[in-house]
Amino acid sequence: MSTPLLPAEFSDLEPFAAKWCLATEAERYSTRLTSSMEEMQAFYDAAMAIGEEAIAYCDQFPLTGMPDQAVNLMHLLYSLIAISFAIECWSQPRVPDSGAAYLDLIVEPTL
Amino acid sequence: MARWPKPQEGSWTEHFGLGTEPISYEDSVSPDFYELEREAIFKRAWLNVGRVEQLPRHGSYFIKEIAVAGTSVVLVRDGEDIRGFHNVCRHRGNKLVWNDYPGEEVSGVCRQFVCKYHGWRYGTDGQLTFVQQEGEFFDLDKSQTGLIPVHCEVWEGFVFINLAEEPPQSLREFLGPMVTGLGGYPFGLMTERFTYRAEIESNWKLYMDAFQEFYHAPVLHQKQTPPDWSGPALKNGFEAPHYQIDGPHRLVSTAGIRLYELPPNMRKPIEGLTRSGNFGPWEAPELGEMPAGLNPGNCEPWGLDSFQMFPNFTILIWSLGWYLTYHYWPTSYNTHVFESTLYFVPPKTARERLALEMAATTFKEFGLQDANTLEATQTMLESQVIDTFPLCDQEVLCRHLHKVTKEWVDDYQRETEVTI
Numbered sequence: 001m002s003t004p005l006l007p008a009e010f011s012d013l014e015p016f017a018a019k020w021c022l023a024t025e026a027e028r029y030s031t032r033l034t035s036s037m038e039e040m041q042a043f044y045d046a047a048m049a050i051g052e053e054a055i056a057y058c059d060q061f062p063l064t065g066m067p068d069q070a071v072n073l074m075h076l077l078y079s080l081i082a083i084s085f086a087i088e089c090w091s092q093p094r095v096p097d098s099g100a101a102y103l104d105l106i107v108e109p110t111l
Numbered sequence: 112m113a114r115w116p117k118p119q120e121g122s123w124t125e126h127f128g129l130g131t132e133p134i135s136y137e138d139s140v141s142p143d144f145y146e147l148e149r150e151a152i153f154k155r156a157w158l159n160v161g162r163v164e165q166l167p168r169h170g171s172y173f174i175k176e177i178a179v180a181g182t183s184v185v186l187v188r189d190g191e192d193i194r195g196f197h198n199v200c201r202h203r204g205n206k207l208v209w210n211d212y213p214g215e216e217v218s219g220v221c222r223q224f225v226c227k228y229h230g231w232r233y234g235t236d237g238q239l240t241f242v243q244q245e246g247e248f249f250d251l252d253k254s255q256t257g258l259i260p261v262h263c264e265v266w267e268g269f270v271f272i273n274l275a276e277e278p279p280q281s282l283r284e285f286l287g288p289m290v291t292g293l294g295g296y297p298f299g300l301m302t303e304r305f306t307y308r309a310e311i312e313s314n315w316k317l318y319m320d321a322f323q324e325f326y327h328a329p330v331l332h333q334k335q336t337p338p339d340w341s342g343p344a345l346k347n348g349f350e351a352p353h354y355q356i357d358g359p360h361r362l363v364s365t366a367g368i369r370l371y372e373l374p375p376n377m378r379k380p381i382e383g384l385t386r387s388g389n390f391g392p393w394e395a396p397e398l399g400e401m402p403a404g405l406n407p408g409n410c411e412p413w414g415l416d417s418f419q420m421f422p423n424f425t426i427l428i429w430s431l432g433w434y435l436t437y438h439y440w441p442t443s444y445n446t447h448v449f450e451s452t453l454y455f456v457p458p459k460t461a462r463e464r465l466a467l468e469m470a471a472t473t474f475k476e477f478g479l480q481d482a483n484t485l486e487a488t489q490t491m492l493e494s495q496v497i498d499t500f501p502l503c504d505q506e507v508l509c510r511h512l513h514k515v516t517k518e519w520v521d522d523y524q525r526e527t528e529v530t531i
Contacts, residue, residue: 025472051384058461066461077465081472084381089334089476096334100312101482103475107306107452111464 006076007069010054013076016043020079021072025105028082033093040083040093047080063111074111115352115366122504123354129510133499138513139314140493145444148516151523152422153179156359157264157271157278157285159424159438160186164268164302165218166193170235173218174198174208178448179441180274184261185224189235195263195272196237200226201256207233224258233258266291268298269426289357290418292404293426300398301433301454305471307478308450313485315423315439315447316512317492321481322437323419323508325349325365331480335389335473339376353408354507359421359515361508364406367414367430385469389477390414392466395432396456406430419508421515432456435474445489451478 005017019035020043022028032040047054054077058070066074086093095101118126125131138144160175165186172187183198185208200207205228210217223240224233232241237258242248262273264282271282283291311318321327329344336344353364371393375383382388405428406413417427425437433455440448453471458464502510 029475048380048384055384055462055465058465061461063458063461063464070461074461074464078468078472081381081385081465081469084379085335085472085476088379088381095476095479095483098479098483100486101309101479103307103309103449103451103478103482105305105471105475106308107304108471109303109305109464109467 005069005072007057007073009057010050010073012046012050013054013073016046017072017076021075022079023075025078025082025108028079031079032083032086035083035093037086037092040086044080044083044087047076051077051080066111071111114347115350117504123507124502124504124510127354127356127507127511129507129514133501134510134513135499136492136513138516139316139489140444140495142444144520145314145441147520147523148441149179149181151520152516153177153441154274155278155519155523156422157273157280157282158422159269159271159420159436160184160195161270162268162298163193163265163270164299166270168220170220170222171218172208172221172224172235174216175272176214176216177274177440182274184272185258186263186270186272187235193263193265193270194235194237195261196258197261199259200228200231201239201258202226202229202231202242207258267294267296286420287357287360289355289362289404289407290360290420292407293402293418293428294404295402296405296428296434297398298434298454300396300456303455303457303467305453305467305474306450307452307475308448309482310442311447311449311482311485312445313447313489314445315441316516317485317488318439318447318449318482319419319423319425319437319512320506320509321485322425323361323363323417323512324506325351325363326503326505327481331484332477335476335480337376337379340378349505351505352410355407356511359519361419361511362407363417363419363508364408364410365414365417366410367412369412381469385465386462387466387469387473389470389473391429391431391433391470392455392463393431394463394466395430398432398456419512421512422519433470445493449482 004014005021006014054073058074061070090096120126165173166188169188169190172185175184177184185196185198187194198207205226206213207224207226230243234240237260239253239256262278264271266282326349328349333341351363352366355362386393413430415427415429419425423439428434435453438450455467458467
């Protein structure tokens with residue numbers, strides 16, 4: 001098996017890492033729109049269960065020069081935030097009635 | 112029974128003398144009226160085009176497309192000064208600064224601007240510095256052939272332009288005491304940016320209206336809060352504790368909520384995890400004393416101030432120590448470009464960064480709900496089945512925008528008739 005994307009403590013989240021460790025909001029949002037609710041529910045349940053520990057882990061490092069695995073974990077947590085709306089609010093991937101509407105993030109922080 | 116006191120006239124609408132009759136939205140569906148707005152408003156009012164942080168050093172520049180005024184403007188830092196020029200070469204009218212696609216806004220740093228067509232060069236002060244084969248030209252006076260300047264002034268780091276030949280008011284006069292009362296707010300500390308953009312199939316004023324009343328919030332955004340919250344919110348409806356008007360500009364303040372004091376059933380699990388949400392990160396940065404112009408109604412607890420600045424610019428300041436801007440750039444009578452930027456103090460830790468991500472993501476979910484009604488509204492306003500629409504007291508700022516818009520158009524028509 002290849003090198004894990006996430007720190008060893010977070011091996012429970014490793015099955016979701018290849019799909020959800022995404023560096024940009026555009027990737028996270030479009031992945032959410034094309035994923036099933038079952039798949040996102042599984043990711044949500046696993047990530048919320050150890051969310052506090054994941055934040056505490058990332059918090060040990062300075063924001064600049066974070067190790068790659070911690071950066072991946074940050075990106076995974078950003079994805080958790082992105083999909084939480086599908087799970088907690090909408091019961092569907094997309095904001096209801098937003099078929100024609102979009103809002104592109106054109107400037108975002110590097111991490 | 113109102114939860115917040117109303118002015119002695121009984122309503123904010125009557126207090127401001129705006130009339131209580133239903134209003135027409137003809138100004139949002141008429142191509143003729145749009146043509147008048149272009150001349151009367153967008154070529155005469157001060158327009159915010161960005162912030163000084165986008166121009167950090169000598170030679171930094173960015174382009175702003177002002178389709179509604181039929182031009183493109185270069186903003187550039189020239190030493191200590193910020194200058195604005197029409198983005199057009201004096202030689203044969205080529206667009207001076209662009210990459211790949213002439214309609215796309217670009218930014219960068221340069222020593223001088225070089226026209227792609229024949230290589231004419233201009234300094235950051237707009238002076239023409241080089242002409243290819245200058246000897247071939249006839250009576251060309253380089254000192255009189257610089258870039259065409261645009262009036263450009265800066266207030267609290269916000270860069271404004273005015274496309275009039277001679278603006279009737281300075282920027283500060285135009286902004287007036289209500290807006291300039293924000294002077295001293297630490298805008299310059301909030302350099303962590305999230306910028307959103309969308310092309311919207313509606314008149315620009317419809318999106319302004321969507322964000323200058325919160326009457327819609329308990330209904331349209333109902334599902335973004337747990338039922339224990341949204342149920343009572345829907346039943347009680349929305350009331351703003353304070354509205355204010357100063358010249359063409361307007362303000363609404365809302366009451367605040369101390370989210371960290373709420374029981375878990377009143378918030379979403381992800382809000383508890385990230386300690387952040389629609390109102391921003393729960394742990395506000397230490398910003399020191401606030402200017403007197405912030406929360407001018409002394410609301411307690413205070414949530415936000417939304418400064419709606421004529422014609423198309425909003426600064427919305429949250430009590431939790433961050434702010435956002437909205438811009439609505441018309442591209443036709445029934446289309447516009449919407450831009451919004453969220454500004455935060457740069458995070459020092461991963462936890463702080465995640466709280467910003469939560470605030471920004473929540474903003475987008477709300478924004479998509481607000482945007483999705485606009486095309487639907489525009490198409491049915493254009494049916495003109497209905498002439499006038501009732502606005503309630505919580506929609507007082509919408510009433511004011513349409514009134515001021517008409518006044519500017521009327522003034523322009525009066526002045527041009529006299530001139531003719």
